[in-house]
Amino acid sequence: MKRPSILVLGAGYGGLTTVVNLQKEFGTDAADITLINKNEYHYESTWLHEAAAGTLLPEQVRYDIKDVIDTGKVNFVQATVEGIDVDSKKVSTDNGEFTYDYLVIGLGFEGETFGIEGLDTYALSIANVKAARYIREHIEFQFATWSTEEVKNDSRLTIVVGGAGFTGIEFLGELANRVPELCKEFDVPREKVRVICVEAAPMVLPGFDPELVDYAVGHLQAKGIEFSIGTPVVEATPEGVKIKKNDDEFEFIHAGTVVWAAGVRGNRLIEETSIESMRARVKVEKDMRAPGYSDVFIVGDCALMINEETNRPYPPTAQIAMQQGERIAKNIKALAGEGTTEEFVPDLKGTVCSLGDEDAIGVVFGKKVTGKRASFMKKMIDNRALYMIGGAGLVLKKGKFNVL
Ligand code: FAD
Ligand code: NAD
Numbered sequence: 001m002k003r004p005s006i007l008v009l010g011a012g013y014g015g016l017t018t019v020v021n022l023q024k025e026f027g028t029d030a031a032d033i034t035l036i037n038k039n040e041y042h043y044e045s046t047w048l049h050e051a052a053a054g055t056l057l058p059e060q061v062r063y064d065i066k067d068v069i070d071t072g073k074v075n076f077v078q079a080t081v082e083g084i085d086v087d088s089k090k091v092s093t094d095n096g097e098f099t100y101d102y103l104v105i106g107l108g109f110e111g112e113t114f115g116i117e118g119l120d121t122y123a124l125s126i127a128n129v130k131a132a133r134y135i136r137e138h139i140e141f142q143f144a145t146w147s148t149e150e151v152k153n154d155s156r157l158t159i160v161v162g163g164a165g166f167t168g169i170e171f172l173g174e175l176a177n178r179v180p181e182l183c184k185e186f187d188v189p190r191e192k193v194r195v196i197c198v199e200a201a202p203m204v205l206p207g208f209d210p211e212l213v214d215y216a217v218g219h220l221q222a223k224g225i226e227f228s229i230g231t232p233v234v235e236a237t238p239e240g241v242k243i244k245k246n247d248d249e250f251e252f253i254h255a256g257t258v259v260w261a262a263g264v265r266g267n268r269l270i271e272e273t274s275i276e277s278m279r280a281r282v283k284v285e286k287d288m289r290a291p292g293y294s295d296v297f298i299v300g301d302c303a304l305m306i307n308e309e310t311n312r313p314y315p316p317t318a319q320i321a322m323q324q325g326e327r328i329a330k331n332i333k334a335l336a337g338e339g340t341t342e343e344f345v346p347d348l349k350g351t352v353c354s355l356g357d358e359d360a361i362g363v364v365f366g367k368k369v370t371g372k373r374a375s376f377m378k379k380m381i382d383n384r385a386l387y388m389i390g391g392a393g394l395v396l397k398k399g400k401f402n403v404l
Contacts, residue, residue: 004031004336007091007100009081010267011037011065012045013318014300015106016389017325023070025333034075034100036093040065042389043129044398045108046318046382049167051132052259053174054140054182055357058133063398068390081107084273086293102295102332105282106325107267109301109316111260112279118236119162123260126167135259142256143186155254157193160241162233163262164199165206166353169216171261172197173355176223195225196253198243200232200262205353212361215370219355228253233262264316266302278304281316287341288328297328305346320346322388352378357402 006022008015019035026033043062050056065076079095084105091098111125124135142156159175161168175195183190197204197220204227205213217227228243231251235242240255266280275282275290281304282290288303290296300321305314314320324344331341352362352374360374369377379400386394 002101002336003029004101004332005099006031006033006102006104006332007098008033008035008104008106009037009084009091010106010108010300011035011042012106012108012300012321013385013389014108014303014321014325015104016042016065016068017322018104018106018297018299018328019069019074019325020389021326021329022332023073025329026073026336028073031073031336032075033073034077034098035065035069036077036079036081036091036098037065038078038080039129040076040078042068044382044385045128046385048126048129048132049171050174051129052126052135053171053178054136055174055178058129058136060398061132062129063390063394068394081269084269086273086275086290086296089295100295102297102335104297104299104328104332105270105290105302106299106321107269107302109264110267110280112263112265113260114263116233116235119233119260122236122238123162123241123258125260126171135257139257140182140186143182143188146192147186147188153256154192155240156256157188158240158253158255159193159195159257159259160233160253160255161195161197162241162258162260164197164201164204164227164229165261165263166351168197168199168261169205169220170354171259172220172225173359174357176220176225177356179224190224193224196228196255197225198228198231198233198241198253200230202230204229208351208353209363209368212363212368212370216353216355216361219359223356236260264301266304270302286343287331288324288344289331289341297331299324299328305344314346317351318385319349322385323347352381354378 041062047061051058051061079093081093083092111127113119146156231243233241234244240253242252270277270280282298283304284298288297301316307314327344350364354360360378362369362374383399
């Protein structure tokens with residue numbers, strides 16, 4: 001067997017799981033495995049809403065990649081990918097050019113603004129750990145400024161969250177707990193602060209179980225979160241957002257902070273390759289390869305897969321990204337040994353949406369869960385993801401144990 005050269009781009013859930021499993025599949029010196037990532041650390045994208053609200057420190061959300069890979073088997077390169085040429089099999093980065101026999105693209109998601117005016121410039125997106133830290137500091141700055149300015153601008157204390165999908169709702173859950181802390185810290189009366197969620201669809205968490213949605217909305221409203229439902233954001237300006245109330249009625253919400261959580265797309269670099277994509281997501285073959293490129297695999301949020309039962313795409317989730325990573329490692333091993341690849345079949349265990357640190361809603365193995373029990377499950381899911389990549393040591397270092 002020729003010693004294959006395998007290049008993995010991105011150390012998110014998908015890329016890192018691929019690498020950890022490649023390590024298991026190939027013995028020492030059996031393959032040249034290179035992992036390229038922008039930072040020397042991995043961050044838990046599924047915890048970014050906590051870092052953005054300020055309920056978790058950014059350092060708690062990330063860990064060093066070298067702590068979880070076998071550096072005897074994997075060459076880790078900290079670099080930013082700048083271009084992917086799948087025809088000449090070359091990847092250019094700010095730290096040199098790389099070639100490969102097999103390529104795995106796992107460069108993750110970006111916030112989708114659907115071309116809505118002003119959002120790219122004036123709204124903040126929970127897109128990565130640096131962006132999350134920026135949101136936290138921006139909100140703190142608004143509170144600090146309000147408490148020291150002579151002529152009070154109350155709209156500084158209004159936070160608009162665009163989108164009531166899982167990201168929006170989880171972020172609101174954290175904010176609901178964080179706002180009272182901020183009020184105390186910066187001497188701000190709680191009644192001055194408004195947190196408003198604006199959702200385009202006629203319901204919160206469109207498509208999710210209505211009983212669980214009612215539970216979530218009731219919980220958040222009881223903590224002072226306001227909802228504006230069926231009212232899409234149509235523009236953002238430095239002063240706030242314009243929302244559409246009906247065909248000829250608009251309202252402007254003045255806000256010091258606008259966080260855009262209304263959907264994701266794949267990494268823009270995908271659109272610059274000759275691989276066909278939709279919103280930077282590649283409709284992959286059943287074995288996770290890019291159509292027309294037998295040596296290129298796509299993992300995680302850059303991949304698009306249709307659920308044949310519903311005829312709709314599977315949602316881009318960490319749960320699926322990690323399962324894909326395992327399958328891709330096996331498929332590369334098979335190809336390197338001149339075997340054949342196998343189809344990736346997702347094994348969906350359910351969805352749990354946190355509502356702050358002590359509450360949650362979810363459907364797990366077909367059963368509905370709410371409250372502390374759901375919150376406990378969410379933390380166990382978070383800990384399991386750590387375990388799958390870094391074993392018990394990583395769980396002890398970064399895990400969530402405040403479960404009662
Ligand atoms: P990512 O995790 O985004 O990783 C991409 C990696 O690529 C990063 O390390 C990044 O630094 C790197 N990278 C990007 N560009 C470059 C470049 N040019 N050069 C080098 N490196 C680069 N899913 C769930 O299943 N359960 C949840 O509870 C859940 N909660 C979520 C909460 C929030 C707030 C958000 C935003 C998402 C949540 N998701 C959840 C979705 C989940 O986070 C994504 O589906 C998952 O992160 C996708 O994994 P990935 O490996 O494709 O990309
Ligand atoms: P999403 O696409 O799931 O939700 C976006 C929401 O924004 C939708 O409700 C949509 O109607 C709304 N929206 C779109 N345009 C709008 C506009 N102009 N004005 C107001 N609202 C608008 O996106 P997400 O919540 O960012 O989630 C991204 C992915 O990550 C999904 O696959 C999700 O399942 C996953 N995720 C999972 C969890 C979890 O399992 N706990 C948590 C967070 C995210």
